[in-house]
Amino acid sequence: MTSKDFADRLRSRQTTLGYWVMMNAPAATERIALTGYDYVVLDGQHGLIDQRGLLDGLMAIDAAGNGTAGLVRVEANNATPIGRALDAGAAGVIVPLIDTAEDALRAVQAARYPPSGIRSYGPARSGLRIGPVPAEADAATVVLAMIETRQALENVAGICATPGLDGIYVGPSDLRLGIGGKYPGDPDVAETFDAAIELIARTAAAAGVAAGIHTNSGTEAAQRLAGGYTFATVSSDLDHLQAAAAAHLVAARG
Template identity: 35%
Template sequence: MKEAASPSVCNRVKEKLSRNELVLSMTVRLVRTIEIAVLAKSAGFDSLYIDLEHSSFSLETTSQICMASFNLGVAPFVRLASTAPEYIGRVLDGGAVGIIAPHIQSAADAEAVVRAAKYPPLGTRSFTGSLPQLEFRSYPSTEIFSALNQSTVVMAMIESADALDAVEEIAAVDGVDVLFIGTNDLCASLGIPGQLDHPRVREAYVRTIDACRKRGKHVGIGGLVSNPKLAAEFVELGARYVSTGTDLSFLSSAANAKASQMRDLCAG
């Protein structure tokens, strides 16, 4: 099979992780047009993820951004609003090269997501031809199954005390590539809301990183936009997929900085 755009883009992310290199991502939850993919490319991001859990984006908008993104060489992932199999299938059929599954509490939850994201024999994803990941070309189904099963990234979010208790079992699930820690939700679940630098948070990262190292998996960092030094500390410990912030936070931060700068310059 001729290598198509999105599998090669996704495989580059997997290759960087396998070489223990940093993978930087930006989150999309404000900009609804394909220009955001161009901005991600220009800024040097390896990936972006569209946050359907915390936005009102439609699947149509999501698909358009995904297709623009992988054609520019930026791996498009989607944080799901639902882990129902039919929803996962539609997100992937629309052009995403990976999914971020929230509210994973157990190995059984992670296994269900993998089954929905993978074609037989690894899963039960329903097949349709002419996928955007393959540039709408037709290939034998066995070749499609093999190529997309290999390239599709599955991230399981660790964002609760229950998930942390089961982190070893979740990391052991075949087909899960990344355990992505949602630091803010995890803090709330642990009874320390907002305390991102609490020792229990560091313990959670150490525990998750250790579990992933044993299984050849990787750890993602989320929710530390306000504390980049802490994110850097967790990278030093071994986390490699870093969510650096949202398009909304980038715009707000730059706008506030510019307004403050001009007030200071014009004060005299």
């Protein structure tokens, strides 16, 4: 699957599944990509990955050779980190803290070459895979806006209607805090949170854009896909490493 194939699948709201990487461990990232996820996200915001780590991680995903798309959650809605992630070879970016349609448009423009956007021409590594023609690069690059605040929830219809935006991506931990939760898993706001999750999925469907969400497990990912989301990301390498090590320790101690 090429970057353009992935972009087409996501834009047409076909089901896709991904995995989240927080560690700067390219050999591990390559193995994760080999498992067959449709995409792997490198977390450049909260992950333990610098710019060189993003480059190495994207190369590791490509090295798997099975068409898994490499995405980057950039550190901020700013043209510099967005452009650097794409130049390093990302097939798309997940942009955090999008609160308004104006924020979403700024993210889209940062990821698109003129005349559609303001991305500086310097494809570096991405040009080796996608090609140096700006229009072709734009067609093969996805831009996803994170919905993770109360303001974003209030403006989700306008965000979804942003020209050039390929989809939205729910950050459930921050969203739960945004609607009044005392901590990410706070059950006191579960009903409000569930209503928000359903509203976001419906709004994206009405706008015809992809709707994605981060989940804690494959089971939860399946539930979200059944509930109207078109793509879902499963947990993270750091969480699974700790969980697997703990489980083996329990087994070894009997």
